[in-house]
Amino acid sequence: MKTFDVYKLWPIEPIRAKGTRVWDIDNNEYLDFYGGHAVISVGHCHPVYNKMISTQLEMLSFYSNSVLNSLQTELSERLGRVSDYPDYSLFLSNSGAEANENAIKLASFYTGKSRVLSFKGAFHGRTSGAVAMTDNPSIVSPFNSFHHVTFATMNDIEGVKAELSKGDYAAVIIEGIQGVAGIYTPDTMFMKALRSLTTEMGVVLIVDEVQSGYARTGKFFAHQHSGIKADIVTTAKGMGNGFPIGGTLISPIFKAVPGMLGSTFGGSHLACAAAIAVLKIIEDEGLMERARVNGYFLKQELNKIRMKYSGVISDIRGEGLMVGIEMVGEFTKTRDMLLFNERVFTGGAKSNIIRLLPPLTVTEIDITDFTQRFEKCIINILESN
Numbered sequence: 001m002k003t004f005d006v007y008k009l010w011p012i013e014p015i016r017a018k019g020t021r022v023w024d025i026d027n028n029e030y031l032d033f034y035g036g037h038a039v040i041s042v043g044h045c046h047p048v049y050n051k052m053i054s055t056q057l058e059m060l061s062f063y064s065n066s067v068l069n070s071l072q073t074e075l076s077e078r079l080g081r082v083s084d085y086p087d088y089s090l091f092l093s094n095s096g097a098e099a100n101e102n103a104i105k106l107a108s109f110y111t112g113k114s115r116v117l118s119f120k121g122a123f124h125g126r127t128s129g130a131v132a133m134t135d136n137p138s139i140v141s142p143f144n145s146f147h148h149v150t151f152a153t154m155n156d157i158e159g160v161k162a163e164l165s166k167g168d169y170a171a172v173i174i175e176g177i178q179g180v181a182g183i184y185t186p187d188t189m190f191m192k193a194l195r196s197l198t199t200e201m202g203v204v205l206i207v208d209e210v211q212s213g214y215a216r217t218g219k220f221f222a223h224q225h226s227g228i229k230a231d232i233v234t235t236a237k238g239m240g241n242g243f244p245i246g247g248t249l250i251s252p253i254f255k256a257v258p259g260m261l262g263s264t265f266g267g268s269h270l271a272c273a274a275a276i277a278v279l280k281i282i283e284d285e286g287l288m289e290r291a292r293v294n295g296y297f298l299k300q301e302l303n304k305i306r307m308k309y310s311g312v313i314s315d316i317r318g319e320g321l322m323v324g325i326e327m328v329g330e331f332t333k334t335r336d337m338l339l340f341n342e343r344v345f346t347g348g349a350k351s352n353i354i355r356l357l358p359p360l361t362v363t364e365i366d367i368t369d370f371t372q373r374f375e376k377c378i379i380n381i382l383e384s385n
């Protein structure tokens, strides 16, 4: 058997990593400004994280969700406190898509309705409902296309109002910051208006914080910059620092009924140990504040480069350590040059946006290292003309 080839692969094989650095099979060192799709939150192979997982592994890695598991209680309490959602409940699953499926299911059970309002450019995952709420027809199969989903324009509150007025909506789902689309933050006024409107119309507001959450933007969840509270928040990626785990944070308005949600693997002992370790490190090392301060420094340094070279960068956006750099014309080559010439991992969006999602442990030295390598690529392109 061979693998089912659905991924576009770089010809690089990482075999070990530490903090913000990754080494390939030939012992080449890479600077990681992507964290494997925003997953590495507390840095690669953090000693506290490794220790807590290995200690748990020696005791019990898994049983089932039909017995008591105090690690789930500990994780829920800690996450509630750190995220400032202490009165919400936590349902544990294994991925971002699953966290979103469960969110939609709850909204639909609660309202008795099936239509969802999503947004143009949205990405919510690849399972049935999640992919239907994703604005990319090329990954929606005919089987997934029967869900009732409408796509609105972000920041157009009148358009949202017109849709919700039709009266058949269970939920509105929005990313805290659109990631896969290329780092687009909804306006604060729009988020506030969306909160008021959904409350007024009895529609559940779900904020997908799978990519933008977990202290990455300087708040625990990106939507908290707008000062609003969602009815349901979904999370995954940085939650386990590489150990698969997803979480659905659920408002007290929803009553749990035995059997309404479920998962074999969700909330396993090992997954909880990983997630507790992540929260402990975020708190102990002040990573939320560090993401805010270092994110500001990163954008400042990038803006200096933008000002220095005209016609190279058309926009720099995002919050904290979730940053998008929009490149112009031939400078779209910069991302490939960063990887192959400078050995820096970054992410992409469309063909011209570089997405930066480094571990939250990144330092000013790492950032300066990154911006120097980034500038070197730009100089190389300019000199080759």
Ligand SMILES: Cc1ncc(COP(=O)(O)O)c(C=O)c1O
Binding pocket: 037, 094, 095, 096, 097, 098, 100, 123, 124, 125, 126, 175, 179, 180, 208, 209, 210, 211, 212, 236, 237
């Ligand atoms: C905002 C958002 N939601 C959901 C997902 C899906 O997460 P997963 O791949 O863990 O299912 C992603 C993945 O990129 C994402 O960025």
